[in-house]
Every structure is written in structure tokens, then in C-alpha cells.
Amino acid sequence: xxxxxxxxxxxxxxxxxxxxxxxxxxxxxxxxxxxxxxxxxxxxxxxxxxxxxxxxxxxxxxxxxxxxxxxxxxxxxxxxxxxxxxxxxxxxxxxxxxxxxxxxxxxxxxxxxxxxxxxxxxxxxxxxxxxxxxxxxxxxxxxxxxxxxxxxxxxxxxxxxxxxxxxxxxxxxxxxxxxxxxxxxxxxxxxxxxxxxxxxxxxxxxxxxxxxxxxxxxxxxxxxxxxxxxxxxxxxxxxxxxxxxxxxxxxxxxxxxxxxxxxxxxxxxxxxxxxxxxxxxxxxxxxxxxxxxxxxxxxxxxxxxxxxxxxxxxxxxxxxxxxxxxxxxxxxxxxxxxxxxxxxxxxxxxxxxxxxxxxxxxxxxxxxxxxxxxxxxxxxxxxxxxxxxxxxxxxxxxxxxxxxxxxxxxxxxxxxxxxxxxxxxxxxxxxxxxxxxxxxxxxxxxxxxxxxxxxxxxxxxxxxxxxxxxxxxxxxxxxxxxxxxxxxxxxxxxxxxxxxxxxxxxxxxxxxxxxxxxxxxxxxxxxxxxxxxxxxxxxxxxxxxxxxxxxxxxxxxxxxxxxxxxxxxxxxxxxxxxxxxxxxxxxxxxxxxxxxxxxxxxxxxxxxxxxxxxxxxxxxxxxxxxxxxxxxxxxxxxxxxxxxxxxxxxxxxxxxxxxxxxxxxxxxxxxxxxxxxxxxxxxxxxxxxxxxxxxxxxxxxxxxxxxxxxxxxxxxxxxxxxxxxxxxxxxxxxxxxxxxxxxxxxxxxxxxxxxxxxxxxxxxxxxxxxxxxxxx
Numbered sequence: 001x002x003x004x005x006x007x008x009x010x011x012x013x014x015x016x017x018x019x020x021x022x023x024x025x026x027x028x029x030x031x032x033x034x035x036x037x038x039x040x041x042x043x044x045x046x047x048x049x050x051x052x053x054x055x056x057x058x059x060x061x062x063x064x065x066x067x068x069x070x071x072x073x074x075x076x077x078x079x080x081x082x083x084x085x086x087x088x089x090x091x092x093x094x095x096x097x098x099x100x101x102x103x104x105x106x107x108x109x110x111x112x113x114x115x116x117x118x119x120x121x122x123x124x125x126x127x128x129x130x131x132x133x134x135x136x137x138x139x140x141x142x143x144x145x146x147x148x149x150x151x152x153x154x155x156x157x158x159x160x161x162x163x164x165x166x167x168x169x170x171x172x173x174x175x176x177x178x179x180x181x182x183x184x185x186x187x188x189x190x191x192x193x194x195x196x197x198x199x200x201x202x203x204x205x206x207x208x209x210x211x212x213x214x215x216x217x218x219x220x221x222x223x224x225x226x227x228x229x230x231x232x233x234x235x236x237x238x239x240x241x242x243x244x245x246x247x248x249x250x251x252x253x254x255x256x257x258x259x260x261x262x263x264x265x266x267x268x269x270x271x272x273x274x275x276x277x278x279x280x281x282x283x284x285x286x287x288x289x290x291x292x293x294x295x296x297x298x299x300x301x302x303x304x305x306x307x308x309x310x311x312x313x314x315x316x317x318x319x320x321x322x323x324x325x326x327x328x329x330x331x332x333x334x335x336x337x338x339x340x341x342x343x344x345x346x347x348x349x350x351x352x353x354x355x356x357x358x359x360x361x362x363x364x365x366x367x368x369x370x371x372x373x374x375x376x377x378x379x380x381x382x383x384x385x386x387x388x389x390x391x392x393x394x395x396x397x398x399x400x401x402x403x404x405x406x407x408x409x410x411x412x413x414x415x416x417x418x419x420x421x422x423x424x425x426x427x428x429x430x431x432x433x434x435x436x437x438x439x440x441x442x443x444x445x446x447x448x449x450x451x452x453x454x455x456x457x458x459x460x461x462x463x464x465x466x467x468x469x470x471x472x473x474x475x476x477x478x479x480x481x482x483x484x485x486x487x488x489x490x491x492x493x494x495x496x497x498x499x500x501x502x503x504x505x506x507x508x509x510x511x512x513x514x515x516x517x518x519x520x521x522x523x524x525x526x527x528x529x530x531x532x533x534x535x536x537x538x539x540x541x542x543x544x545x546x547x548x549x550x551x552x553x554x555x556x557x558x559x560x561x562x563x564x565x566x567x568x569x570x571x572x573x574x575x576x577x578x579x580x581x582x583x584x585x586x587x588x589x590x591x592x593x594x595x596x597x598x599x600x601x602x603x604x605x606x607x608x609x610x611x612x613x614x615x616x617x618x619x620x621x622x623x624x625x626x627x628x629x630x631x632x633x634x635x636x637x638x639x640x641x642x643x644x645x646x647x648x649x650x651x652x653x654x655x656x657x658x659x660x661x662x663x664x665x666x667x668x669x670x671x672x673x674x675x676x677x678x679x680x681x682x683x684x685x686x687x688x689x690x691x692x693x694x695x696x697x698x699x700x701x702x703x704x705x706x707x708x709x710x711x712x713x714x715x716x717x718x719x720x721x722x723x724x725x726x727x728x729x730x731x732x733x734x735x736x737x738x739x740x741x742x743x744x745x746x747x748x749x750x751x752x753x754x755x756x757x758x759x760x761x762x763x764x765x766x767x768x769x770x771x772x773x774x775x776x
Contacts, residue, residue, distance in 0.1 A: 033374070034365035037117065038358060044081045045117060046357050047344050049364045050326075051337030052085035052124075053078050056092055072336050079111065083121040084364055085299075087335040090133040090168060091125045093445060094452045097133060097168060101382035104169050109378040119365075120373045124219075124299075124334075127173035127211070128191060128439040129577060130393075131164050134446075135455035137393035141437035141555060142177060142203075143574035144404035146194035146599025147638075149678040150702050151206035153403065157396050158210025158218075164388050165216045171371050172217045172264060176207040178252040179222055179268075181600050183610040185232030187523035190437045190511060190555025190575055192227060194599035195612050195635060196697050197248050198721070201255035202770070208260035217371065220256050222268035222301060223288070224249050224277065229270060232609065234522050235311070238270045243690065243725045245272070248614070254292060255769055263296040263367065267330055269304055276312045278304050279321075284329030292765060297363050299332045300325065305339040318342055323352050331360035389456045394579055401576040401583035403676070403702075406596035407639040413547050413568040415590025415641060416502060422465060423475045423500035425493045425541060426507045427482045427534065428553040430462040434482075437555055437575040438511040438520025447512065458578050461506050461551065464585035475500060479541075482510040483518050483531040490540050497541045497548075502568070504588065505541060507534045508554035511575065519555035528559040528606040542566060551584060557602045561632030572598070590641060595676035595702075597638035597744075601631035613745045616691035636680050636697070636744035642671025642707065646679070646742045646749035655754050657733045657761035660768075661698075661717040664776075665742045665750060669705035678702050679713050681771070684739040689726050695745040696722070699771030712776040718768035719756060731763040 038046075053075055072078060089104050090097065108120045126132035130139045137160070145154050165173060179188070181195040193200045208218040228249060229236035240249060256262045265288065267278045277283050278300065288294045308314050308321035315321035319342035322333070326343065333340040346352040368374050407414065416422065428434035432454060436442050446452055459467070466474045479493035480486060497503040507530055514522035518531040529535060542548055547568035552558065555575050563570050571594075573584055586592030601613050608629040611619075621628035648666045655661050667679055681699045685692040699715040719733045726732050735756045743749035 030366070030369050034362055034369060037365055038361055041117065041361070042081070043344050043347055043354070043357070046361045047340060048079070048081040049084045049119070049361050050332055050343070050357070051083070051340045052087045052332065052334045053083055053337070054087035054092070054335035072338065075107070079121070080115065082115050082117055082119050083111065084332050085334060086121045086123045088125055089123055090131070090170070091441065091445065094134040094449055094455070097135065097388060098383055098385050101168050105378050105382040108169070108376070112377055119368065120376050120378065122171045122368065122371065122373065123169055124172040124174060125165060125170050126175070126439055126444070127161050127165060128175045128177065129437055130161055130440070131170070131388065132439060132441045132444060133388065134441060136164060136388035136441065137397060138436055138440045138442065138456065138578045139397045140400050140404055140577040140580060141190050141575035142193045143190055143555065143599055144400065144576055145203050146199055147406055147574060147596040148400055148403035149199070149597055149700055150400070150403055151203050153396070153400055154203050154206040155210035157400060158207040159213050160393055160396055162211040162214030162216040164386070166214050167383055167386055169382065170216065171373070172219060173211055174219045174221065174266065175211070176204045176218065176220065177222065178204045178220050178256060179227035180249055180252065182228045182612065183232035184528060184556045184600065184603055185525045185606060185609055186227060186229060187234055187520050187525070188227070190519050191439060195601065196599070196614065197251040198697050199599060201252035204252050205256045205260035208256050208262045212261070212263065215371070217263035217296070217367065219264040219266050219299060220253055220262050221266035222270070223253055223265050224268055224283065225270045225272045226268035233524050235269055238272045240272060242729055246725045246729070246731065257292055257294050258765055259769065263370070265294065265296065265298050266301050267298060267304060269301055269307065271312060276308055276314060278330055279308055279314060279324040279328050281328040288329065297331045297367050298329050300330050300334050302335045303338065305330060305333050319346060322346065326352070326356055326360060331363050397577050398579035398582065401580045402586060402592045404574065404576055404596045405583050405587045405592070405594050406572040406598055407587065407594040408570040408572050408602070408633050408637070409564045409567070410569045410639055413502070413549065414588065416469070416588055418469070419473070420469070420502055421473050421475070421500040422469055423477070423496040423503045424462045424465050424506065425477050425479050425496055425503055426505045426537065427478060427480055428461065428508050429476060429478065429506040430460045432458040432460055433510060434508065434553050435575060435577060435580045436511060438513060438517060438523070440511070443511045443517070443520070444513065447516070456578055459581045461553070461581045461584055464581035465504065465588065468585035468589050468591070479537045480533050482508070482534070485533060487533055487536065490537060493537060494540055494544055497544045497546045500546060502547050502549060503541050503544070504549045504551060505538055506551045506553055507538065508552050509556070511555050526606065528603050528609070530558055530560070538563065549588065557600055559603050559605050561602070561604060564632050593641045593673060593675040594638065595640060595678065597636050597678050597680070598633055599635070601635045602633040604629055604631055613695060614693040617694055620694070634744055634746040640675045640677070642669055642673045642675040644668065644677040644705070645670045649740065649742050649750040649752045651740055651752045651754045653754060654757045655719060657719055657735050657756045657758045659719055661719060661740070661754060663715045663717060663740060663752070665713050666710060667703065667705065667713055668710035669707055672707050674704065674706045676702055676704050679742060680744060681715050681717065682741050682743070682745060683722060685722055685734070686737045686739060688724070688734055688736065690724060692724065697745070698722070698740070699773065701773040703775060714774040714776060716772045718771070719761065720763050720767045720769060721771060722756070723763045726760070733761040733763065735760065
């Protein structure tokens with residue numbers, strides 16, 4: 001019998017306690033120390049701890065409206081009173097890691113010996129798909145984490161990322177993204193994990209634990225509501241109600257803070273019902289700190305404080321914006337001090353109570369104490385050489401990529417037998433960047449340095465298919481670009497397909513920033529058709545009569561219901577990283593048995609958005625409307641080269657509203673090859689005081705079964721997994737009948753029901769949130 005708590009190694013019924021990520025110093029002694037230090041600070045030294053510094057050059061645009069902000073001076077002058085954060089020392093441009101580490105150690109040593117208080121800076125970096133630095137391993141994008149349904153592997157990945165960061169003197173990572181996907185037209189979908197808040201919460205918390213196990217603080221972003229922007233447009237207004245906020249959008253943050261002990265939170269750029277989160281004390285102080293007990297730091301999303309003036313127009317200037325943000329609860333302005341440097345004058349003029357400055361400075365000093373920075377001297381030698389893309393990194397990247405590939409449809413063509421002539425066609429067939437998301441170093445930074453080598457080994461899909469099937473059997477043609485009207489390559493693509501036994505069409509996205517891609521930050525879509533003329537290319541190849549295997553290499557799901565009917569097979573790969581091409585080729589050959597599941601429904605059309613499988617009965621579309629929203633493939637769907645039978649779901653007839661639903665299900669590999677199954681348990685509250693989803697993921701477990709092998713999976717579901725905000729916005733578990741099933745969100749392989757009995761049970765922050773699993 002094996003046991004897995006909360007699907008990942010972690011809490012079953014109580015929040016996780018602080019672990020080895022930051023063995024906190026004795027609280028009383030530590031508090032006395034930071035308060036004594038605060039008492040010796042001038043106002044200039046205090047404000048210095050609340051700002052970052054970003055050494056950037058003209059033309060390096062990796063943040064919104066970056067060009068609108070002027071030069072804040074030289075680092076040496078800027079940090080003369082100390083410094084809170086050093087922004088992206090490794091991730092702003094391609095630099096040699098060892099040389100940069102030597103520079104960083106000297107800079108930190110200078111802060112220790114050359115400033116009055118001798119406090120080093122926190123160094124932060126992006127790390128969503130690996131440390132965003134030159135020659136560092138690049139793992140699959142978060143949508144792929146969601147597709148893998150494997151939090152333990154995500155923990156392992158994050159620990160590897162954290163180890164690299166810590167070795168280089170980096171203390172904080174700006175990940176994970178816990179935004180729940182609400183509209184696939186939004187460009188930042190590729191940074192998100194799923195449309196399901198529980199999957200986001202379990203996988204995101206797994207990432208937090210892994211990163212912080214190495215002494216690097218995780219930063220939860222974007223708190224909160226960012227993904228619910230109107231029509232999927234970046235920065236657009238959010239009109240989510242308090243129930244959607246509490247029951248969907250906030251849930252992953254709550255889990256990562258209460259159960260993962262995340263040490264930092266980044267505010268979102270969003271306004272919710274007219275109030276920007278960066279200026280909202282009800283979010284950043286009342287909820288985050290007073291209700292959840294969060295005691296870490298809140299950092300600004302880049303330029304987010306100044307945006308209160310420039311974009312939201314709720315402040316007359318940067319000085320007023322700074323006062324609003326600090327008062328609301330934003331402790332540190334990133335990437336630099338464009339607004340918070342004005343706080344010195346705000347305090348001296350009496351416009352800001354210095355106690356609010358002290359509140360944030362104490363939080364920063366406590367964080368630096370946890371990280372060991374208050375005792376650091378930087379007299380030790382920095383790393384002389386470091387392999388940021390080691391075999392261990394690549395092995396994790398390979399496993400995660402393989403687990404994330406989703407076989408959406410298969411008309412008995414896959415796996416391809418040896419000896420077939422294969423034409424590999426499409427704009428993403430022979431393009432390294434096609435494997436990576438927008439926050440990968442390759443697409444985020446190297447795209448602006450075209451003369452610099454990639455720095456890591458990245459086989460393309462064409463490379464991998466040649467290695468898998470034999471180069472002599474593989475031909476290729478680009479066909480078209482990702483997003484252009486150029487059809488001049490169609491002829492060569494048709495010729496290649498006609499001369500082959502099967503055509504593998506590799507289509508999809510190019511990740512970029514602010515309009516430089518088809519997906520990514522600031523790269524939203526007003527339709528969900530394949531970009532450019534890619535569908536036309538597929539149609540032309542289909543017309544040859546050759547069987548077509550469509551490989552979608554994307555950062556969002558597209559409306560490809562037509563392809564499920566007409567292509568011989570459809571394979572979905574959400575930016576699978578440096579080992580992703582090999583994983584795709586392995587699925588095509590059968591070396592890898594696909595086991596990924598859709599973390600987000602495939603959309604019916606752009607007009608059907610926003611859509612979530614978590615919709616109430618009227619959210620699907622029926623006789624009351626002529627527009628159905630039914631997705632061609634639903635959340636949790638994914639095929640395999642073997643078959644699994646789910647049978648004999650058993651649950652108690654009654655369960656107290658404050659109890660645990662203990663469900664068991666028999667799972668058998670009824671096929672002829674070994675494979676992984678993701679056992680998914682769903683529930684539906686038949687009648688409630690507010691409308692409830694027709695399906696809701698209650699728990700899951702990835703298992704590996706040999707042919708013919710059968711196991712019993714036990715899922716202990718706290719009734720709080722069925723909790724919701726009632727008409728008075730109190731989180732409760734109501735009595736009543738609940739349907740349960742194992743399958744996918746829309747497919748019921750085996751079903752049962754139970755009745756929750758007793759009075760409505762209130763849900764508190766000490767209530768259990770995680771479903772635990774056992775294998776018998």
C-alpha cells in the first residue's frame with residue numbers, strides 16, 4: 001500500500017508548517033533584532049529597503065510600458081543607502097553565469113562594507129519555466145504541468161530550479177502563476193496551470209514547496225483576478241463578483257499560502273469592479289494578512305505602482321500612487337523605485353504616516369533575516385563554474401514533457417509503425433522557439449539578441465522525428481509561417497505529403513511579448529482559429545488523401561473541433577520545453593505512451609468564450625439559446641495506447657457536512673501495454689442555495705499500471721472540497737445529495753452518490769483543503 005498526501009507530499013488535513021525552505025530564526029530574538037535595526041534607520045535608509053534597482057538598456061523591452069520610465073541613475077549611487085531588491089541580475093540580457101556571480105558577490109560585499117547598515121539586497125529572477133538565464137534548463141510551460149497532473153514531479157522540477165538559483169546568489173523567484181484560466185483568448189494563458197482552481201492550487205503549491213526547499217522564496221502571482229479580464233484582453237477591467245473571487249480565483253492563493261507557506265505575493269495589474277488591486281487594502285491587508293495570516297512580503301508587479309497614475313488614473317502623480325500602494329499593503333516596488341522614492345518627501349511633509357513605512361520595512365528585514373542575508377558577508381568565493389542545464393535537469397524536463405503530451409484523438413493510426421515514410425510539415429516543425437513559452441529566456445530575452453546562440457541543446461520536432469524513425473524516412477517542408485498570409489510554401493508541403501505514407505503537421509503558436517507573438521504577455525487573440533494561414537495549410541495537406549497527424553504546439557487551446565473529425569490523430573503539446581520534441585516523437589512512435597490530460601477544455605469557438613467546465617446548468621447552452629458552448633474535448637480528457645477500466649466506485653451513503661467522503665474505485669489496465677492513468681474524481685451538488693457547477697474536480701491521482709494490473713484507489717475527500725460562498729458570502733458546506741463519478745468532467749465511467757447530513761458547516765482557514773489518496 002502506498003500513500004500520497006494531498007496528491008503531493010504534503011498536508012492532508014492541516015496546513016504545512018514552515019519547512020527546510022527557510023528554517024526561521026527564533027521569532028522573539030529575530031523580531032528584537034529587526035526592530036533594533038529599524039530603530040537605527042534614517043528615512044532614506046528605510047525607503048531604500050522598499051525599492052528594487054533594474055540595470056537595463058534601451059531597446060530591452062521585457063515589461064509593459066518599460067520605455068515610458070526614465071533612467072534612475074547608476075547602481076552605486078542608487079544603493080548608497082542600501083537596497084531592497086536587485087532586479088534580474090542574470091535574466092535581463094545574456095551573461096556568463098560565473099562572471100556575473102563574481103560581479104554580484106562584489107556588489108553585495110560592497111553593500112555590507114560600504115553602507116552604514118551593511119544589509120545586502122534580495123536578488124530576484126523570473127523562473128516560471130526554469131531560471132530565466134542564458135544557458136539554463138528550460139522546462140515545460142505551466143499548462144504542461146497541469147496536463148501532467150503530477151504535483152510530485154513539479155516539486156522535483158522546482159527544487160532543481162531553486163538549487164541553481166541559490167548557487168548563483170538568487171533569493172527570490174517570481175513564480176508560480178496561480179491565475180485560474182477564465183478565457184483562452186488571453187495571451188498569458190501559457191503561463192497558467194489550468195481552468196480548475198484545485199488543480200492550480202495543488203500543482204502551484206507543489207512548485208512553491210520545491211523552490212522554497214532550496215532556500216529560494218516563491219512569489220505567488222498575480223494576486224488576484226488578472227486572468228478574468230474582460231474579453232481576455234490584457235489589463236482589461238475585471239468584473240468578477242465576490243463569489244467568483246472567493247470560490248474560484250482566490251482558492252489557489254489560499255492553498256499556496258496556508259499549505260505551502262509561500263513567502264511572497266505579487267499584486268495583479270487588474271482593477272476589480274473599478275478598484276486596482278495595487279491600491280486595495282481589502283485585498284492586500286484585510287484578506288491576505290488579517291484573514292489568512294500571511295506574514296511575508298507583497299511585491300509590486302513591474303511598474304504596477306506607477307500604473308495607478310499612468311493607466312488606472314486613480315492617482316494624480318507617482319507620489320500619490322506610492323502613498324496609495326504602500327497604504328494598501330504593497331511592501332516593495334519593483335523593478336525599481338520609480339514611485340516609492342517619493343515616499344521620503346511624503347513622510348517629511350506629513351502626507352504619509354512613517355508607521356506605514358516602518359510596517360513594510362520590518363517585513364523586508366524579516367524576509368532578509370529568514371534568507372540569512374542579515375548575517376551574510378559575501379567573503380566566500382562565488383561559483384567558478386556551474387552547469388545550469390545538467391543531465392539531472394534534462395531528465396526532469398524529459399519526464400515532465402512526456403507526461404504532459406495529450407493524445408486528443410486517434411483513429412487507430414498512432415503509434416506509427418517503423419518503416420513508414422513520414423513528412424514533417426508546418427511552421428513549428430523545425431523551430432526551437434516553438435517549444436517554449438513567453439517567459440522562457442529564449443523567447444523573453446534572446447529574441448532581442450538574435451546574434452547570441454541559444455546556449456542549450458534544443459532539438460526541434462523535425463530533429464527528434466528523424467532520430468526516432470530514421471533520417472532517410474523523413475522529409476520536411478515548412479509550408480507557412482506561424483502568423484502571416486504567405487502561402488508560397490503550400491506547394492512544397494503538398495508535394496512532401498504526397499510522397500510520404502503519413503504527414504505530421506506541426507502547427508500552433510509563437511510565444512512573445514506585447515504583440516511580438518501569437519501568445520504571451522500582451523499577445524491576446526480575438527479569435528481562436530489557428531494563427532495565420534495554418535488551417536489552410538492543414539486543409540491542403542488533408543486534400544492529398546494522406547493520413548494527417550496534427551501536432552498542436554501551442555500556449556493556449558485552439559478551436560480545432562474540425563480537426564478531431566478529419567485528421568487521423570490530434571496531439572496537443574503545450575510548450576513542452578527543451579526535451580519536448582523528443583517527447584512528441586516518442587508519442588508518435590509509441591516509445592512514450594501518452595498520459596497527459598487536458599487542463600483546460602478545447603474551445604468550441606471564440607464566440608463561446610469565456611467558458612469553464614465549472615459552469616452551472618445554464619452555462620452549457622440548451623434549448624433556451626441557439627448558441628451551444630459544448631467543447632469538442634473537455635477538461636480531463638486524454639487518450640492512451642492502452643485502455644483503463646474504472647469500476648465499482650463506492651462511497652458512504654451519508655457523510656456529515658464537516659466530515660470526509662471516503663471513495664474507492666477499482667482501476668484496471670485492460671490493454672496490452674503499460675501506461676499511466678490519471679484517476680479523476682468529480683462531484684456535483686444537486687441542489688444548493690446558489691447555483692453550482694455541473695462538474696467539479698474533487699481529487700486526482702496519477703498511477704502506473706502494467707498490462708492486466710488492477711488496483712484500488714482510495715480518495716479521502718474533505719467535504720470542504722464541495723464548499724462554496726452562500727447567499728451571505730459565508731463559506732459553508734451545505735447538507736444535501738451529491739453525485740460522484742470517476743472519468744472526466746463529462747464522461748462518467750463509474751458513478752455513485754452520497755448525502756451530506758447535518759447543519760451547514762462553516763469553513764475556516766484551518767479546515768482541510770486537500771484530498772488524500774491511497775493505493776491498495
